[in-house]
Amino acid sequence: MSFVRFLGVALAAQGLLSAVPALAGDAEVAALLARKAAIITNMHQKSSKGLVNFAQDQVFPAYFSAPADQRKDLKKRIDTTSQTMQATSKVEEMCLIDDKGQEISRIVGSAIAPDAELSPDEANNSFFKPSFARDPKQVYITPIYLSPDAKKWVVAYVTPLAVNGAKVAVLHYEYSLAEFQQALAKDVSGSDLYVLAVDKDGYVLADSRAPVAIDGKGEKKELADYFTKLPAAAAAVVKAEGEGKGEFADGGAKWRVAYKAVQDWAIAVVEKM
Numbered sequence: 275m276s277f278v279r280f281l282g283v284a285l286a287a288q289g290l291l292s293a294v295p296a297l298a299g300d301a302e303v304a305a306l307l308a309r310k311a312a313i314i315t316n317m318h319q320k321s322s323k324g325l326v327n328f329a330q331d332q333v334f335p336a337y338f339s340a341p342a343d344q345r346k347d348l349k350k351r352i353d354t355t356s357q358t359m360q361a362t363s364k365v366e367e368m369c370l371i372d373d374k375g376q377e378i379s380r381i382v383g384s385a386i387a388p389d390a391e392l393s394p395d396e397a398n399n400s401f402f403k404p405s406f407a408r409d410p411k412q413v414y415i416t417p418i419y420l421s422p423d424a425k426k427w428v429v430a431y432v433t434p435l436a437v438n439g440a441k442v443a444v445l446h447y448e449y450s451l452a453e454f455q456q457a458l459a460k461d462v463s464g465s466d467l468y469v470l471a472v473d474k475d476g477y478v479l480a481d482s483r484a485p486v487a488i489d490g491k492g493e494k495k496e497l498a499d500y501f502t503k504l505p506a507a508a509a510a511v512v513k514a515e516g517e518g519k520g521e522f523a524d525g526g527a528k529w530r531v532a533y534k535a536v537q538d539w540a541i542a543v544v545e546k547m
Contacts, residue, residue, distance in 0.1 A: 368447035
């Protein structure tokens, strides 16, 4: 069962997910927004919990406590254990990086990266410092970025590992942005009502009316190379913080919108008036 389908079943059982009726006003827009915001929140919580639970595997403190010349077999155990976790969770990539930035293990798809291909310097990665600033069992959720290994736009979850009270590494995995796009678009159709995910700079990361492409395109790696921004009239209403509602004009029509911040996105429901 896929990640999105699993969440859909779980949320349906909780009464949080249902087919969207023909909407007719502010109350219905607010109800749909609450459901979609709950779905994304649950996705973040499930992913964070799964990573923290995996980080408790005793192979990690065993590896970092062992002398360097005795780590080879433990490293193989980390690889195979991570490979199983990756397959179970359907993540795009996962890796273990020590406190100096040396990549110790990496799984992309279902493949274990050879030692010769592991990066010696991940310390400049945007998630490295914020992750080490967290306490063990806490998770840093990244803004989206173009994964150089998965070659698509992802959301990453990262947690520090501690041995004898000292943080020695971070454990990291990535989910495709497509997972979130599918969750937001599920049970929403048509152009007179739609659901968006918008980042803090106004880029539209998900749109229920049509998939937003996320696969890498050669050397292009900037948000502007892949995503369009909200029209100015809508951007004046929708913010990636707090929550609110309003109206705007676009395409010769008037629209009502309600939005709510989840992590660093605004989840917005837009309906033609």
